Amino acid sequence: MDLQLVGKRALVTGSSSGLGEAIVRRLAAEGAAVVVHGRDRRRTSAVATSIREDGGIAGIAIGDLATDAGAGEVQAAAVGDGSVDILVNNVGIYAPTAQWAETPPDAWAEMYNINVISSVRMIQHLVPGMRARGWGRVIQISSVTGRLPAANQPHYAATNAARNNLAISLARELKHSGVTSNAVAPGGILTPATVDFLVGVGKAQGWGETWAEIEPKASALAPNDVGRIGKPDEYANLVAFLASPAADYINGTTLGIDGGAYEG
The missing domain is CATH 1.10.1220 (Arc Repressor Mutant)
Structure with a gap:
């Protein structure tokens, strides 16, 4: 299936490794020009170089999205070679062993800043341009824990519920604009x-x-x-579809991709 991504430009935050790397590679393989983002220049450049060696188009953006200044640096680098049509907000942290009694309010605030507010920063930087051009895609990467929270890492689960909610609210804000907003909620990722x-x-x-x-x-x-x-490529395939013109009628929703997860 041709996803019609040739001529589109995508920024995937947190794409120097892990799921973000799988997503940025998949978008590049579909013909999109991609911007690989990370905080470590060596790792980020290595992913972009590999994409270019495979025949893709890739640039880099270095910056810490946990700060307003860092988000501004990433925005400036991302638009340096052209407008961004697709924003995949993948940056996030988690703490699998965190427990309620051992997780102070400061840890909740840090988790929320990185997992949620970093997305808000990039949305506010890049979505006005999408709206003005009449086409765009904004995709939040959340987690199955947004709907199936456990007793452990409660702050992480709460941020994923917020990410899902953010995607819906943004879709309402962008109605009739040609820009869609959705979330993808993975289960476990290998x-x-x-x-x-x-x-x-x-x-x-x-x-x-x-x-x-x-x-x-x-x-x-x-x-x-x-x-x-789940395997990273399985999640990346869904993100690539959502990023494409083929998904024009999917908006304001959270798509779970978790193998049919249930509470154990």
């Missing part, structure tokens, strides 16, 4: 960092010593009807 964390958990639980031994048991930590943890 990024290298996730695998490393789960291997550590598995060894501590006596599930085995290798990922091959641990994976069947680790999947039960986030139960779903498919019976496994």
